[in-house]
Amino acid sequence: MGASPRQRMSAVERRIQALQLHLAGVDYRTIAKQVGYADGAAAQKGIDRAIEESIARGEEDTDTRTREVMRYNRLQAAHWGKAVKGDTKASDVVLKCMQGRERLLGLAAPKRINIxxxxxxxxxxxxxxxVAADDEQGAAP
Incomplete structure (x- = not known):
């Protein structure tokens, strides 16, 4: 007999939570402990399944670059409130996140070389x- 709708929802929620932790940079073993997986390998399988499900739903591409951009987004969101209130350390974090995203997505304008x-x-x-002189010399008898 299969899992009940309530159990399936719990599993889906657990996978989503595990994926969010993974995107935040948490290691698999810690994710397993926090979310309730048996071990790091089970957490990794849950995360992989969450990614597959998001692709099947047509959600955001989850290649490595996209994962890193999502991590920058989450990190920036965590520091944004303090940054806009004037916290210089939080502002530095936000600016570094913006620069990292810019670099990963190729948003920076090309650098000009003054010639x-x-x-x-x-x-x-x-x-x-x-070149013309060499050609003339080669053509002369």
Whole structure:
């Protein structure tokens, strides 16, 4: 006989809680103790199943990058209140989370390299002149 709807809901809630702890960076053994799994391996299986279920429901892609972005989001959310009230340490954490997300998602504008256009043009013309001279020498009898 299968699990009752109440037991299934409890298992789903446990998997979701385990996934949230995992996203927060908690290790499998600690997750197992907090959520009620037999051991770290069982917690990992529960987390994997929660991820599979979220994919089946069409929820957010759970590749490594997405997991890390979600961790930054959770960490930022935990420090946001203190940061906006002026806590400098919390503000540093929030800014680092924002920078980490920016880096992972490729949101930073490309860095510009300042090149003197005239100098570059002169160098290109000099190279083209050398190539043309080499071609003329090779064509002469």
């Amino acid at each position: 003197d256009a005239q100098q570059l043009g002169d160098e290109i013309l000099a190279i083209l002149g050398e």
